[in-house]
Amino acid sequence: MGTTQVDSLPEPKYWHLRTVLTEALDSEFTVGEILPNERDLAARFGVARATLRQALEQLELEGRLQRRRGVGTTVAPPRMGVAVGTSRHTWPGTPDDAWDPADCVLETPPASVAGALGVHPGDAVYTVRRSRVTDGQPVAAEQLYILPSSVPGLSDVDAPSGPARARAVLRELQRLELERQESDVELGSARAEHAKALDRLPGAPVLVVTTRYRADGRTTALSVATYRADTCRLTFGDLGGVEIHHQAHPQAS
Amino acid sequence: MGTTQVDSLPEPKYWHLRTVLTEALDSEFTVGEILPNERDLAARFGVARATLRQALEQLELEGRLQRRRGVGTTVAPPRMGVAVGTSRHTWPGTPDDAWDPADCVLETPPASVAGALGVHPGDAVYTVRRSRVTDGQPVAAEQLYILPSSVPGLSDVDAPSGPARARAVLRELQRLELERQESDVELGSARAEHAKALDRLPGAPVLVVTTRYRADGRTTALSVATYRADTCRLTFGDLGGVEIHHQAHPQAS
DNA sequence: CAGTGGTCTAGACCACGCC
DNA sequence: GCGTGGTCTAGACCACTGG
Structure with missing residues (x-):
């Protein structure tokens, strides 16, 4: 009884987010395009901003994103x-x-x-x-x-x-x-x-x-x-x- | 007037912490030694646990520390x-x-x-x-x-x-x-x-x-x-x- | 000035290793 | 069970960029 949860996934949210964003970057974005700001993105995915940022950090580490303070987050060109x-x-x-x-x-x-x-x-x-x-x-x-x-x-x-x-x-x-x-x-x-x-x-x-x-x-x-x-x-x-x-x-x- | 602050340092706390811990690792710890747990360390330095963790992440990235869930944080050997x-x-x-x-x-x-x-x-x-x-x-x-x-x-x-x-x-x-x-x-x-x-x-x-x-x-x-x-x-x-x-x-x- | 990412807090709960 | 690090939240404020 109770809430029917299909979860039981040991996969962290930020890691799942990274995967979703990676696929989005591959299919729906072009190099140099700017992403929505972190607060909007976090709200859209229903997570705290810190969690979203953990995913963005991964993607920046992998060279997929570029973040600049005061400016925004953009899709990085291939290394x-x-x-x-x-x-x-x-x-x-x-x-x-x-x-x-x-x-x-x-x-x-x-x-x-x-x-x-x-x-x-x-x-x-x-x-x-x-x-x-x-x-x-x-x-x-x-x-x-x-x-x-x-x-x-x-x-x-x-x-x-x-x-x-x-x-x-x-x-x-x-x-x-x-x-x-x-x-x-x-x-x-x-x-x-x-x-x-x-x-x-x-x-x-x-x-x-x-x-x-x-x-x-x-x-x-x-x-x-x-x-x-x-x-x-x-x-x-x-x-x-x-x-x-x-x-x-x-x-x- | 008021509080005499000598601060005005644009250096983030976690970065300063990293420096302090690096020096401590060089002088006061030996390879394999286990550090105090994160909650104690954070309290000792007067910062939130998240901030301390940011410093530890840096040090792990640099190969100075090794962290294992359920075990603790140890001083890593040279790469x-x-x-x-x-x-x-x-x-x-x-x-x-x-x-x-x-x-x-x-x-x-x-x-x-x-x-x-x-x-x-x-x-x-x-x-x-x-x-x-x-x-x-x-x-x-x-x-x-x-x-x-x-x-x-x-x-x-x-x-x-x-x-x-x-x-x-x-x-x-x-x-x-x-x-x-x-x-x-x-x-x-x-x-x-x-x-x-x-x-x-x-x-x-x-x-x-x-x-x-x-x-x-x-x-x-x-x-x-x-x-x-x-x-x-x-x-x-x-x-x-x-x-x-x-x-x-x-x-x- | 408004808007962005960067830093920081004080909590909570979870997953894991060990005793 | 207990203690560890790992994840996550909901806020706050700061530093920087640009118009």
Whole structure:
């Protein structure tokens, strides 16, 4: 007796909502279209706003939605394929790469970086900061740590810092025959500094790519690049030609 | 006048909490140690439980914490380095790889997979499901799609499905000279099926690695591997020796 | 200024693991 | 059963964007 409930589903509401919204996005919306606001959507589905937001968070994590405070929620385009592989474009110092040098200073790196470069903790290394922009929006911020002994010819450079010095260091680096060692990828969350550069809020999910470069038989440079996880699909591999391309949505997982 | 507030900080509480807890984890806790429960922690910091949970979610995302329903929150070990590069170990069919074949069926793949393999949507391909276990815990689930025409010698295999057939298909595959083409990595969320295999809840963050393999001048196999993002650090590169190793915590982002 | 998403609260109940 | 984390609610206020 009582209420005839067909429920008994252990599936959370927010997860079911995610599924419903995913199908709606696939069939009834076009890229760039703006969704109804969160309060209206929550009311329409008969859930609390917090529950709806849990579903939206999932979809944003999967790169299906883009939310901007003060503006609204829009349907995101398919993720960009960003080459981070052995393509020559990603080598530090290549003149035609996609990176925009911002600054270069001589400072003491984090302990983990010092360890990887084989210097004492507290020793200063060159630190080049660069950003990568694709299709008009920032996709990555990088810190490139360079062993000072590898780029001795810097005394003739006037600028003590700034983009000019960064370019000078990269030019020096280019003279070396850099050999890519290995990269690893892990999930992280953007801290304040990077969040601003990537036009996201603190805590936004990022893919952190760490790459070691070798020259003269030793690790000479270390790159720590932070990519927006919501908009980027990192591409490793030996293809020479294509650097950036779009693709239809694969299954979410 | 009135209350002398030094605040005026635009930093959210949960973010500040994350920072405080990160430092506490670094200095006052050891791996495996269990934290006080969420209600106590929230009370101790003077915030609502939801706010505390937002901070814990961040830390779990960064691989610093592990939370299990019914058990508690523990300090996670550093992420495992998992080789997904050109190491021979990860090639499909290598006998000494880290993968455990679970099943193999002939079924129609998702549209995106059909496109990559160059078959008509609706055509069936061999689908091998495998799981990867490291240090006693599951780290990845893979679906390996194989062009049927590439492995014709399967008529003498009795088993219509199951691990036995999966191994048979992989043996056949091994006969081909598979050439790794390229891999890409993107953030996803675990759907029910994978969530169970990875011992996580639905929606858990995963790193999806898609790899194309080539033989006889055409794409012959496609691997879609789903790694736990909280416990894994994916390693690409040409190193031959080390396959799995641990490392100290680098900076979160 | 109005409207949006972002943060936060103080509750309640549920699902799970363990004893 | 009991304690844990997971889900959900119905509100409030804040921070930002845009007209």
